[in-house]
Each structure stands twice: as structure tokens, then as C-alpha cells.
Amino acid sequence: MQIAGMGLSGLLVNWGRTILTMLGIVIGVAAVVLLASLGNGIQKSISGQINDLGPNLITVSPGTSGEQDGGDNGPFGAAAASTLKPEDTRLVEDLPGVAAASSNVSTVAPVERESVSFSGVDPSYNEIRAVGLAAGRFVEGRGEVVLSEADARRLLDSGPGEAVGKTLPVGTPPEDAPERDPERDPERGQNRLPERIPERIPERLREQIPERLSEDAAPEQAREPRQEPAPEPVRRYDVVGVAEASDVEFGPPIPEASYVATADALEISGVETVGQIVVQAENAGAVDRVVGGIGKELRAAHGGARDFSVITQRELLSTFTEITDQLKIFLAGIAGISLLVGGIGVMNIMLVSVAERTREIGVRKALGATNADVLFQFLLEAILLSLIGGVIGVAVGVVGAAVLPEILTDLPPAVVTGNEVALAFGVSALIGVVFGVLPAYRSARLQPVEALRRE
Numbered sequence: 001m002q003i004a005g006m007g008l009s010g011l012l013v014n015w016g017r018t019i020l021t022m023l024g025i026v027i028g029v030a031a032v033v034l035l036a037s038l039g040n041g042i043q044k045s046i047s048g049q050i051n052d053l054g055p056n057l058i059t060v061s062p063g064t065s066g067e068q069d070g071g072d073n074g075p076f077g078a079a080a081a082s083t084l085k086p087e088d089t090r091l092v093e094d095l096p097g098v099a100a101a102s103s104n105v106s107t108v109a110p111v112e113r114e115s116v117s118f119s120g121v122d123p124s125y126n127e128i129r130a131v132g133l134a135a136g137r138f139v140e141g142r143g144e145v146v147l148s149e150a151d152a153r154r155l156l157d158s159g160p161g162e163a164v165g166k167t168l169p170v171g172t173p174p175e176d177a178p179e180r181d182p183e184r185d186p187e188r189g190q191n192r193l194p195e196r197i198p199e200r201i202p203e204r205l206r207e208q209i210p211e212r213l214s215e216d217a218a219p220e221q222a223r224e225p226r227q228e229p230a231p232e233p234v235r236r237y238d239v240v241g242v243a244e245a246s247d248v249e250f251g252p253p254i255p256e257a258s259y260v261a262t263a264d265a266l267e268i269s270g271v272e273t274v275g276q277i278v279v280q281a282e283n284a285g286a287v288d289r290v291v292g293g294i295g296k297e298l299r300a301a302h303g304g305a306r307d308f309s310v311i312t313q314r315e316l317l318s319t320f321t322e323i324t325d326q327l328k329i330f331l332a333g334i335a336g337i338s339l340l341v342g343g344i345g346v347m348n349i350m351l352v353s354v355a356e357r358t359r360e361i362g363v364r365k366a367l368g369a370t371n372a373d374v375l376f377q378f379l380l381e382a383i384l385l386s387l388i389g390g391v392i393g394v395a396v397g398v399v400g401a402a403v404l405p406e407i408l409t410d411l412p413p414a415v416v417t418g419n420e421v422a423l424a425f426g427v428s429a430l431i432g433v434v435f436g437v438l439p440a441y442r443s444a445r446l447q448p449v450e451a452l453r454r455e
Contacts, residue, residue, distance in 0.1 A: 008384060014353075021349040022389035024342025025428055029393025030400060031335035032424040033416065037401040039328035040415035046320050056099075056281040057128065059311045060084065060092065060294060062273070082273040083307045086262055088298055089122065089277050095293040097286035100124040101279045103262045107269035109170050111155055116170075118145075119257040120265020120274075128280040131259070135160035136241030139259050145170075145237040146259040152242050160242035170268065171234035237264070287312055336427070342389070343431035350382050350439035361443055362452035375444035382436025383429060390428030394421055 012018070062082035086103050093101040105120035125131070126138040131146075139146050145168055147155070152163040237260065266272065281290045291310050298308055354361075361374055398421075401414035 008381075017349060018385065021345055021385055022392070024338065024345045025386055025389030025431065026342075026393040026396060028335060028339030028342045029390050029424045029428050030396040031338055032332055032427070033394055033397025033420055034400045034404070034414070035331035035335050036328055036420040036423075037397070037414035037416045038404070038411065039324060039331055040417060040420075041405070041412040042327070043321065043324040044415055045412040046324065056284050056287055057313050058279040058281060058287065058290060058294070060088075060277040060279065060298070061309045061311060062276070063307065063309055082275060083302060083305075084274050084277060085272060086266070086274060088301060089262075089274070091297050091301055092277055092279055092294055093124075095290060095297060097282050097290045097293065099280045099282045100127045101277060102128055103274040104276045104278055105262055105265040105269065105271075105274045107265050109268045111168060111170050114155065116151060116155065117257060118260050118265055118268065120260050120262040120268075122262055125259075125278065128278050132244045134242045134244040136164040136239070138241055139261055140240075142261045142264050143235075143237055144240045144261065146241040146243055147239055148243050148258050149245060151258050152239075156239070160244070163239050163242050166239045168237045168239055169234050170237055235264075235268075287314075339427055339431060343386075343435040346382055346385055346431065347435035347438060349385075350378060350436055351442070353381070354378060354439050354443045357443075358446065359452060361446050362448050365446070365448040366452065371444040374446075375440045378440035378443045379433070379436045382439065383432035386428045386432030386436075387425075390425045393428065394425055397424070 062084050084103075089101050089103045092098060102122040102125035103120065104125070107118050107120065108115050109118060110116075121139065123138065123140050131138060133146070134149055136146070147163060147168070149160060152158055152160060155168065156163050156166055158166065243257070243259065260268075262274065266274075279290065279294070281287045291312060294310050295306075299306055302308070364374065365371075398416055401416050405411045405413050
């Protein structure tokens with residue numbers, strides 16, 4: 001206790017230098033606690049959103065995760081080309097253990113000279129994803145649309161209640177279709193040929209040129225008939241509901257898509273394949289059985305090809321947890337650099353302190369202090385310096401973790417755990433020991449006579 005008291009008094013004598021030395025430790029410990037807490041908050045938020053979708057949610061995506069080759073690229077290894085069809089959804093829907101299944105098709109169509117994104121789904125999609133509705137009901141058949149709140153305001157200039165019951169024209173009106181170029185039109189262009197023939201050509205030849213041009217162009221036109229792109233016909237959909245924006249724990253609200261029936265989306269997009277199939281198992285215990293059934297049934301339907309990926313929430317959660325764990329280690333490593341810098345500062349200050357207090361060391365050793373007494377005095381000074389800085393740093397980090405998400409609303413609430421606090425506090429104490437050993441060792445090795453002669 002006497003040695004500890006002497007070490008503490010040595011720090012208080014030069015309190016300005018002590019505060020500046022502790023500043024590096026305070027910043028490093030606070031950074032470790034704050035960044036680790038924010039990493040925990042992000043992990044908890046993502047895990048919560050995935051779990052909110054339900055542990056029995058299964059997604060069938062086009063492409064392969066490499067299982068047929070013995071590899072495993074994870075749930076994000078799917079290829080872009082789709083081979084899934086609405087008939088595959090019906091096969092999956094009839095499997096044992098499946099509560100509901102729905103196709104999902106993403107497409108874009110012009111509405112009132114604006115491009116609007118639509119998701120083509122089956123009526124059972126509402127059972128799987130529980131689409132929140134601000135007004136009306138969900139899509140139950142063809143010719144119906146559920147608009148997002150943003151699309152209802154943008155396209156119909158109406159709120160959710162007023163938009164229900166209106167009609168939405170989807171497609172390009174004839175008056176907005178691109179006009180055909182008469183110069184390229186074989187039927188109308190022939191009448192303009194005489195106007196384009198130079199006047200210096202004799203009249204006898206001028207009369208033969210249109211006929212010759214028509215004869216020369218006829219075989220070429222027969223070989224390659226010119227096809228003008230036809231404008232997309234206007235289809236009218238009844239607005240039966242308005243989907244509300246989803247609330248998320250951090251970041252801006254995500255607006256719901258505008259929904260149409262799967263058959264309508266396929267007709268609009270002009271394709272025959274769906275983007276994915278979402279499946280809901282009867283319960284969490286039936287997920288593995290359903291996944292096996294989906295793989296067996298779809299592989300048989302696709303001629304034995306494993307051209308699809310089956311992703312469960314468990315795999316998705318595991319992937320995100322692995323990513324966030326790596327992110328937390330990366331952030332803690334960055335904060336650890338500042339702790340290292342703080343430790344070097346402690347060592348430098350203690351070396352200066354030994355040099356300044358050489359005569360004090362000589363007097364103590366002349367009066368009977370042993371090498372161990374001097375060693376422990378300066379080592380305890382370094383440890384006390386780090387521990388006090390660590391306590392202040394932990395307090396600053398905890399307060400920052402509580403205040404920062406309130407200031408930056410896009411951040412999730414930070415989660416402070418005892419592991420991060422203990423780690424930061426333990427590292428600060430370790431820094432005091434490691435970086436205090438050299439100055440303490442040098443002070444203990446001083447000879448009393450040489451120390452007393454030092455000015």
C-alpha cells in the first residue's frame with residue numbers, strides 16, 4: 001500500500017502530464033467500447049428483421065449454390081438466369097409440410113408517362129409476408145393492383161382511402177407511341193422518291209428510277225422484313241388496396257412495392273419465368289423436410305438439373321452473423337490501434353519520469369529500498385495510469401453508445417455488453433504492465449552512487 005501510495009502521489013505531482021498521457025488510453029478504450037457496441041446493435045437489428053420474417057420462411061431462387069459440384073457458395077451463390085416457372089410454384093405448394101407458396105416476378109411498366117415497379121405475386125403471398133395495408137385488400141386475381149402509398153400519391157394524386165376503387169392504366173397510350181419514319185417506310189417512301197431525284201437527270205431516266213429502286217428493294221425486303229416495335233398495349237387495373245411503408249429499426253422506411261397478379265406481371269414483362277418462389281413451412285420443425293422435398297420435386301421437374309437454390313432463414317441469419325462478427329473484429333482492430341498508441345505514450349512518459357527522478361531513486365536505494373521496491377513503484381504508476389484511463393474510457397464509451405444513436409437516427413440502438421467492457425478494461429491494464437516494464441526495469445537497475453551524482 002505504501003508503494004501504491006507513492007506511485008499515485010508521483011502521478012498527482014505532474015497532473016497535467018498525467019492527464020495528457022491518459023488521454024490516449026481514454027480514447028482507445030472508449031473507441032473499443034463504442035464501436036463494439038454499435039456492431040452488436042447492427043447485428044441484433046439485422047437478426048431481428050430476419051427473424052421477423054419467420055423461421056419457417058424458405059426462398060427458392062434461380063441458379064445454383066454449387067451443391068451439385070460438391071461446393072457450397074452460401075445463400076448468395078445463385079446465378080442470374082431464371083429457370084423457375086409458375087408450374088414449379090404449384091408443385092411446391094402441394095408438397096407435405098408447406099403452408100403456402102407464391103411466385104414473385106419483378107417488372108417495370110409505364111404508367112402515365114412514368115416508370116413504375118411492380119411485383120407479380122400470388123394471393124397466398126400475403127399469408128407468407130403479411131403485407132401491411134393502409135387501405136383495401138390484397139390482390140386476389142388478374143386485373144387487380146395494390147399500389148404502394150408513394151405510387152398512389154404519385155400516379156393518382158390520392159391518399160390510401162381515395163385510391164381504392166380507381167382504375168390505373170398500365171402501358172403506353174397510342175398517341176405516345178414513336179412515329180414511323182416516312183423516309184424508312186417502304187409504303188410511303190416510294191411516293192417521295194421523285195422529289196429526291198436531282199433535276200439534272202433526264203426525264204426519261206427519272207421515270208424509270210422509282211421502278212428500278214422498287215424492284216431492287218423488293219427481294220431484300222422479302223428476305224428481311226422490317227418489324228417496327230409495337231407499343232405496349234394499355235391495360236387497365238382496378239386498385240383494390242394500398243400497401244403501407246414498412247418500419248425498420250434503422251435507416252429510412254422501406255416503401256412496399258406495388259403488387260399485381262403473377263400472370264399479369266408475366267404478361268407485362270413478356271417472360272415465362274419467375275424471379276423466385278417464396279414458401280412458408282407449416283412450422284419451424286418442418287423446414288428441413290420441406291427443403292428436401294423442394295429439391296427432389298424441382299430437380300425431377302427440371303430433368304435432373306440442380307438449377308435452383310433453396311435458402312432458409314437459418315442460413316441467411318448465419319451468413320449475416322458471420323459478416324457482422326467480422327465487421328466487429330475489424331472495428332475493434334481499428335480501435336485497438338489507438339490503444340497501442342496510448343500504450344507507447346505511457347512508456348515514453350514513464351521513461352521521462354525515470355530520468356527526471358533519478359536522484360529520488362538514488363536517495364531511496366541509499367536508505368534501504370531494494371530493486372524490487374523501485375521496480376514495483378514505477379510499474380504501479382504505469383498500471384494506475386492505464387487503469388484510471390481505462391475507467392474513464394469505459395464511461396465515455398458507454399455514454400457515447402447511448403447518445404450517438406439519438407443524434408444519428410440512421411444508426412441502430414447500441415448494445416453494450418460486459419464482454420466488451422471487460423475486454424477494453426483488461427487491455428488497458430495489460431498496456432500498463434507491458435509498456436511500464438521497461439521504465440520500471442531501468443529505474444530499478446540504477447546504482448545508488450551513480451543516481452545521487454546525477455544532476
